[in-house]
Amino acid sequence: GAGVSQSPSNKVTEKGKDVELRCDPISGHTALYWYRQRLGQGLEFLIYFQGNSAPDKSGLPSDRFSAERTGESVSTLTIQRTQQEDSAVYLCASSLVPGLAVTDTQYFGPGTRLTVL
Amino acid sequence: DAKTTQPPSMDCAEGRAANLPCNHSTISGNEYVYWYRQIHSQGPQYIIHGLKNNETNEMASLIITEDRKSSTLILPHATLRDTAVYYCIVRPRGSQGNLIFGKGTKLSVKP
Numbered sequence: 293g294a295g296v297s298q299s300p301s302n303k304v305t306e307k308g309k310d311v312e313l314r315c316d317p318i319s320g321h322t323a324l325y326w327y328r329q330r331l332g333q334g335l336e337f338l339i340y341f342q343g344n345s346a347p348d349k350s351g352l353p354s355d356r357f358s359a360e361r362t363g364e365s366v367s368t369l370t371i372q373r374t375q376q377e378d379s380a381v382y383l384c385a386s387s388l389v390p391g392l393a394v395t396d397t398q399y400f401g402p403g404t405r406l407t408v409l
Numbered sequence: 410d411a412k413t414t415q416p417p418s419m420d421c422a423e424g425r426a427a428n429l430p431c432n433h434s435t436i437s438g439n440e441y442v443y444w445y446r447q448i449h450s451q452g453p454q455y456i457i458h459g460l461k462n463n464e465t466n467e468m469a470s471l472i473i474t475e476d477r478k479s480s481t482l483i484l485p486h487a488t489l490r491d492t493a494v495y496y497c498i499v500r501p502r503g504s505q506g507n508l509i510f511g512k513g514t515k516l517s518v519k520p
Binding site for chain 2: 340383
């Protein structure tokens with residue numbers, strides 16, 4: 293079946309503008325994750341949604357970052373007043389219900405490459 | 410999650426087996442060993458996971474030592490497309506939340 297999809301694949305914006313990044317998880321996956329990867333660096337966790345529970349926002353680097361999720365479907369990550377240090381690849385992943393599940397293998401999308409000029 | 414240690418880089422000749430080691434000496438009884446890889450400019454890709462028995466799928470084999478303190482990911486016939494950073498992650502059964510990626514092993518498959 294279809295994997296995790298993200299749009300746009302590339303986004304170039306000017307400093308100070310707001311951007312919205314979209315993630316469509318695998319159908320039936322209740323958990324959704326956003327990560328960030330700066331050039332040549334490892335993955336940084338941003339936010340985690342699981343069903344109707346309150347999201348884990350512990351990885352969001354500042355209040356300029358926010359994310360929403362519509363039920364167990366699409367999610368959008370919004371970055372307000374973008375800064376040059378926000379330039380990175382933003383990756384989304386989804387997984388089946390964790391907790392009681394034996395595993396919660398995460399499946400990643402291709403990412404959105406954000407460049408802030 | 411238990412800490413893992415991997416060599417920073419390895420080379421492998423095309424067509425040969427690539428054996429990627431991972432040490433996880435502090436692993437606890439309910440923690441699984443997962444392997445992911447990230448090919449340049451792509452998102453991470455799940456490869457395989459295991460608890461204590463050796464596992465094999467269409468991508469790779471996972472060999473876990475009897476004491477579970479280390480494991481080896483085996484790509485039986487490496488191709489140029491297997492060039493990637495390989496991450497070993499240990500994670501409790503049923504755990505939730507984000508994966509913690511270390512630095513991984515940069516595998517370079519050479520012609």
